[in-house]
Amino acid sequence: MSLLTQKRLTIGDWINYFLLLLIALTFLLPFLYVISISLSDPKTFIPLEFRLIPAKLSLASYHYLLSTDSFLNSLKSTVFITVVGTVLNVVITFSMAYGLTKKTMPGRNFILTLVVFTMVFNAGIVPNYLLVKDMGLLDSYWALILTALTNAWSLIVVKSFMESLPPELADAAKIDGCTDIGVFIRIIIPLSMPAVAAFTLFFAVAHWNSYFNALIYLSDPSKWTLQLLVKTLVIDSDSTGVGQIAGTDQTALPQETLRMASVVLALLPILVVYPFLQKYFVKGVMLGSIKG
Amino acid sequence: MILRLLQEGGVHTLNQDFNQPMAAAPPLPRVQKGRLQHLWKQVLIHRYFYLLVLPGLLYFILFKLVPMWGLLIAFQNYSPFQGIWGSTWIGLKNFHDLFTYAHFYNLLRNTLIINLLNILLYFPVPILLAIMLNEVRHEAFKRVTQSIVYLPHFLSWVVVAGLTYFLLSTDVGVLNKILHSFGLQQVSFLSNSKLFWLMITLQSMWKDAGWGTIIFLAAIAGVNPSLYESAVVDGASRFRQIWHITLPAIRHVIVILLILRVGSIMDVGFEQILLMLNPLVMNVGEVFDVYAYTQGILNGQISVGVAVGLFKSVIGVLMVLGANWLSKKAGNEGIF
The missing domain is CATH 1.10.3720.10 (MetI-like)
Structure with missing residues (x-):
């Protein structure tokens, strides 16, 4: 009898598979439902009628959302913040992490202590807000980018990843006359590509999803990011649980399909890239525990 | 939560670094130099590393340390028009x-x-x-x-x-x-x-x-x-x-x-x-x-x-x- 390779499923296995299937469904169904209803044809959509699949399919809600200035603007600003923010995140985090791998650098311990300290203690919401206000960054996208340039956790994970790289290559490059910055760009970064990929994703997702910073730093509705706009569309229209907006006006598009379409647009980029990039996300998490 | 564990992993290695003596510096030349001079030399040797660290360090100082200054406001009756210097202290x-x-x-x-x-x-x-x-x-x-x-x-x-x-x-x-x-x-x-x-x-x-x-x-x-x-x-x-x-x-x-x-x-x-x-x-x-x-x-x-x-x-x-x-x-x- 082959002990571990046996494929015969016991009753316990069946129960386990069945439970996992149920769990997977509770994770999948909300997406499928929201995507399905957001595709409803406005003319045949009946509020308060329960169905899983629309009577008639149509992209009307998406057409409408993507034709409004407020939605397009928020999309543009979110893309801007995500792209610029992520590039700066990666550049600053990786260069700082590499700098901190140099154990002989005077002041290194002080900087590391400072970094760890910020992980444990932070000034709180209001002092951070006052700083951004005093810098004149309110209602500027730079407030969102600059306040999240890097973070202690990413730095420490990237640093310990770089410390696990074989030092011989960097030494050889230095002997060949490379400067320390040359070593960083030509040797360390190419060797760190798995970490670069993982952290690019982490940073990009964080920027795309950022809500609270946008809420406090951007008060001008014309500057809103996608998450702020979606929150207003989806939640504020029914914040007391007694909203009665849906579909009272037959000439307009039903609010409900619009609200769902806006949620779908906010999660779509992640849903689209996720299956292809999942392994990098997982790898990113594993990076941290390599040495620990 | 996961982040925490990773910190644990990461900080563990960092901990070891803390325990290492700071200067594994190359042996000093014949002439006995002053400590300051030696430090300065070390700083010069590492100038590119400082350059790499600098932007991130500035970020931590400006956006993480400077706001702590604002914590003083907790002991004041703060008025935005008078600022930290002008507001009254109320313990x-x-x-x-x-x-x-x-x-x-x-x-x-x-x-x-x-x-x-x-x-x-x-x-x-x-x-x-x-x-x-x-x-x-x-x-x-x-x-x-x-x-x-x-x-x-x-x-x-x-x-x-x-x-x-x-x-x-x-x-x-x-x-x-x-x-x-x-x-x-x-x-x-x-x-x-x-x-x-x-x-x-x-x-x-x-x-x-x-x-x-x-x-x-x-x-x-x-x-x-x-x-x-x-x-x-x-x-x-x-x-x-x-x-x-x-x-x-x-x-x-x-x-x-x-x-x-x-x-x-x-x-x-x-x-x-x-x-x-x-x-x-x-x-x-x-x-x-x-x-x-x-x-x-x-x-x-x-x-x-x-x-x-x-x-x-x-x-x-x-x-x-x-x-x-x-x-x-x-x-x-x-x-x-």
């Missing part, structure tokens, strides 16, 4: 007001209950899920399930809150549509203060429990398969294998994560709570950060907002240090 009055304010205990209660529920109900789920996933023998089934349960971790709280509305709200919620189709009275789940804590816990579970399995799956993957083989030879059932091999293998990780979780008991998923709050559940949902935000930023009570934030941060640090001490006491490596 601990803001804190006195905070502690004598009946509302304060509401904030404390909500914070603690939401966290305790999280520890009791949420914490075991990733462990259980990891064990269940580990028992799956079909790689494809396992991979697909993993992909699906990790996914919500990458959604924003706005999207998760939105999905919750589409499930529970009175106007667009699926549950109410079903009730309606049976001709039943609609229920406003989202403004029911009795359900709020449970809903927050379930929401956290949905979003992060799947992602939380990674760390346990990694620990389980490190178990030597021969242990299971000999257990089978000894006639151990699957349950006994889980109990005697799998669980002990991840016990260490569980203890560390639990201690860290207790250490962050002052932290509540703030974006999450803020998104789910409405006037009807305010009394059960308001936590320290929400209060700091509404008072300090929305209502212009800046000193109150800063004081609440400072109180929370100080207790938070004490809890983390306490948890770290406990972790060392329990025979684990500390985080610092």
Whole structure:
């Protein structure tokens, strides 16, 4: 009898598979439902009628959302913040992490202590807000980018990843006359590509999803990011649980399909890239525990 | 939570660095130079490293250290027009007001209950899920399930809150549509203060429990398969294998994560709570950060907002240090 390779499923296995299937469904169904209803044809959509699949399919809600200035603007600003923010995140985090791998650098311990300290203690919401206000960054996208340039956790994970790289290559490059910055760009970064990929994703997702910073730093509705706009569309229209907006006006598009379409647009980029990039996300998490 | 464990992993290596003597400097030349001169030479040698560190360091100083200056406001009757220099000092009055304010205990209660529920109900789920996933023998089934349960971790709280509305709200919620189709009275789940804590816990579970399995799956993957083989030879059932091999293998990780979780008991998923709050559940949902935000930023009570934030941060640090001490006491490596 082959002990571990046996494929015969016991009753316990069946129960386990069945439970996992149920769990997977509770994770999948909300997406499928929201995507399905957001595709409803406005003319045949009946509020308060329960169905899983629309009577008639149509992209009307998406057409409408993507034709409004407020939605397009928020999309543009979110893309801007995500792209610029992520590039700066990666550049600053990786260069700082590499700098901190140099154990002989005077002041290194002080900087590391400072970094760890910020992980444990932070000034709180209001002092951070006052700083951004005093810098004149309110209602500027730079407030969102600059306040999240890097973070202690990413730095420490990237640093310990770089410390696990074989030092011989960097030494050889230095002997060949490379400067320390040359070593960083030509040797360390190419060797760190798995970490670069993982952290690019982490940073990009964080920027795309950022809500609270946008809420406090951007008060001008014309500057809103996608998450702020979606929150207003989806939640504020029914914040007391007694909203009665849906579909009272037959000439307009039903609010409900619009609200769902806006949620779908906010999660779509992640849903689209996720299956292809999942392994990098997982790898990113594993990076941290390599040495620990 | 996972982040915490990773910090643990990362900081562990960092700890070793702290213990190393600072200067493994090249031997000094014949002439005995002054310490300052030697230091200057070291700085010059490392000039490119400073250049690499500089932008990040500036960030930490400007956006992490400088705001701490603003904590002084907690001891002032702050007026934005007079600034920190011009505002009057009132000592601990803001804190006195905070502690004598009946509302304060509401904030404390909500914070603690939401966290305790999280520890009791949420914490075991990733462990259980990891064990269940580990028992799956079909790689494809396992991979697909993993992909699906990790996914919500990458959604924003706005999207998760939105999905919750589409499930529970009175106007667009699926549950109410079903009730309606049976001709039943609609229920406003989202403004029911009795359900709020449970809903927050379930929401956290949905979003992060799947992602939380990674760390346990990694620990389980490190178990030597021969242990299971000999257990089978000894006639151990699957349950006994889980109990005697799998669980002990991840016990260490569980203890560390639990201690860290207790250490962050002052932290509540703030974006999450803020998104789910409405006037009807305010009394059960308001936590320290929400209060700091509404008072300090929305209502212009800046000193109150800063004081609440400072109180929370100080207790938070004490809890983390306490948890770290406990972790060392329990025979684990500390985080610092």
